[in-house]
Amino acid sequence: MSTCTSTKSCCSVDKVVQPATAIGATTRYKWSVGGMDCASCATNIEKALAVTPGVKQVRVAFATERLVIDLDQKVSPKNIEKTVKQLGFTLKSTDRKEAEEPLWKAHSTFTLLAVVMTLAGTFMYFDPVWGSSGFLVATTLGVLPFARKALIQIRNGTWFGIETLMTLAALGALILGETVEAGLVLLLFSLGELLEGFAGRKAKAGIKSLMQLTPDTAWKVQDGERIEVPAYSLVPGERIEVLPGDRLPVDAVLDSSHGSFDESAVTGESIPVNRKANEKIMAGSMVVDQPVRLTVVSEPGENAIDRIVNLIEEAEERRAPVARMVDAFSAWYTPLVMGLAALVMIIPPLFSGADWTPWAYKALTLLLIACPCALVVSIPAAVTSALASAARFGALVKGGAALEQLRNIRMLAFDKTGTLTEGKPRVTRVVGISEQEDKVLSLAGSLEMGSSHPLANAIIDETKNRNLRFSEATDIRVLTGRGVQGTVSGRDIKVVAPRYIDEKDLGENKSTIESLESEGYTVVVVQDGEAILGLISLADTLREDAVEAIRKLKNIGIGSIMLTGDNRRTAATIADKLGIDYQAELSPEDKVKALQAIQAQNNGAVAMVGDGINDAPALKTAELGIAMGRGSDVALETADAALTHERLLELPRMIQLSKKTASITRQNIALALGVNTLFLLTTLFGMTGLMAAVLSDAGGTVLVTLNALRLMRKECVQVKVL
Missing domain, CATH: 3.40.50.1000 (HAD superfamily/HAD-like)
Structure with missing residues (x-):
């Protein structure tokens, strides 16, 4: 079900950045889509592209304004560009970050109607004939974008979109001689779209700021020289240099001996973090004090920021049960009310001899009320606002x-x-039993080299801090949930948790282990075969x-x-x-x-x-x-x-946000159904007309959207401490 329309008359399509790795006989393309005002715009594009020859899979994410499509390698992407252009939206390459169009320009139909109808109203004051002609011109110009899009949607299987209903209502009003009212219907609806677009931009602002954290270009170090290259061209293994004040375009490992990074945009940590050589730094982090050199570790389009954006896009596909219920309801509700409108127009004139004109007018009004725009938008608006709010607080x-x-x-x-x-334990004590402390630590550190487990890292760090020698370990096997085993200097070394060792093998060491564990320390046992070499205690905070x-x-x-x-x-x-x-x-x-x-x-x-x-x-x-x-x-x-x-404090906030979202959703459904029901009744009793119907449709949509935006306020998800 469509709830809004882009009324652009032109479309600039840039060259695609690059196709992703081919999968079978398909190639993946990515574009940035311009002109979408609400989630229904994304749905309309998806439906149109899904039936386009050669399209294997398509996803349009409203929150990030991206189109991802898997296309048969024999089919040109120009077909996609043509279809999207016909729908009235713009495409541009995902590597270009362009300024967003002003709201008035994005909604050119409203601008045109407002100007022409203002002139027509002025003419009407001096000459009613000229004024009526002006409104006729305004309505004709204004209805063309709706009619064009309605035809495209009908070809793609969407018979009951708001564009179709608006076209029928405006043309019907013209046939009945209501030129002023026909023009006002289109103007009010376009105004509703503009307000909805404004609300939609507010909801997407946080996500867009996230997408802009990574720079478009990077300084690649090649043969000792610095070369400026597009960020998307970097591949793992290449080296880059980042200057103070610049952000990392990719995930990378630090090559320099040390560096200070502002990671607040990614992790929320307000104080710059000092990193050492070989530590991984996430894309979007800012270099603070001195130039650093790093080695790229993320594939193109798969850095930390890209992963978060992809998760947001995938989130739109995981729809709440209540949203699916609303879609099912609107699928039969709209045709039902359209049938009712047809009966309202036909039955009174045929069976009671009433005039056709007033009942046709009522039927046209019902057509506008028939589309449950506010109801369809009520859930996505609340969910999008809530997801954006959650992302903002981490x-x-x-x-x-x-x-x-x-x-x-x-x-x-x-x-x-x-x-x-914290997951960053440190070694607090090494107990030598059949080997010296340093030898126990050296053997354990050699075996743990290459592991990413926090306990292993703590042992390795302590080994380095004591300037002990590492030996090469071979035949390393991870003992899932228990420890690790391997050969070090010809010895069968194991580093395991004490509970996996028989009590008789522990012997007198059991009391030492229990004493350390009672103080909150984690203890691991270093063995050579079945012989116990020593104990290592570690603490986490x-x-x-x-x-x-x-x-x-x-x-x-x-x-x-x-x-x-x-x-x-x-x-x-x-x-x-x-x-x-x-x-x-x-x-x-x-x-x-x-x-x-x-x-x-x-x-x-x-x-x-x-x-x-x-x-x-x-x-x-x-x-x-x-x-x-x-x-x-x-x-x-x-x-x-x-x-x-x-931050664990975000857990209660997430739960409170979910409860608040459910409350806002119920309010939105009640508002949408209440407004539609009210105007259905007032129309049947002759109390309201076409303009009131448009106000009920556009006004209800804007109302539920603005209500959903309350979820973006910080005070909505504060957790009170008793």
């Missing part, structure tokens, strides 16, 4: 379905390391906002539990500080089973918050999975939402 929700589900959550299950804690986040969740009726693979004593120490229940020493499979048991107790309304690859099964099992922004790619892809700024 929470990325993947679509309306996940957003709607958030309000039903009654329990949050948390992973420990990297979620409730709670996130600064963890205690406050748990308290705020409790205040809004949300329970919390920690599910961790760590030992019971360490888990108990962390859980005690937070005041929550816990289950410890869980493998990935155990986490899933524990989560299923919790779901059974809470009627399924349980969300999982995690960051690691081992959390992915639980994230998928939960009613809703929430990943930490710096978590593993698998966790981020599996989850339904992500905390991009990694």
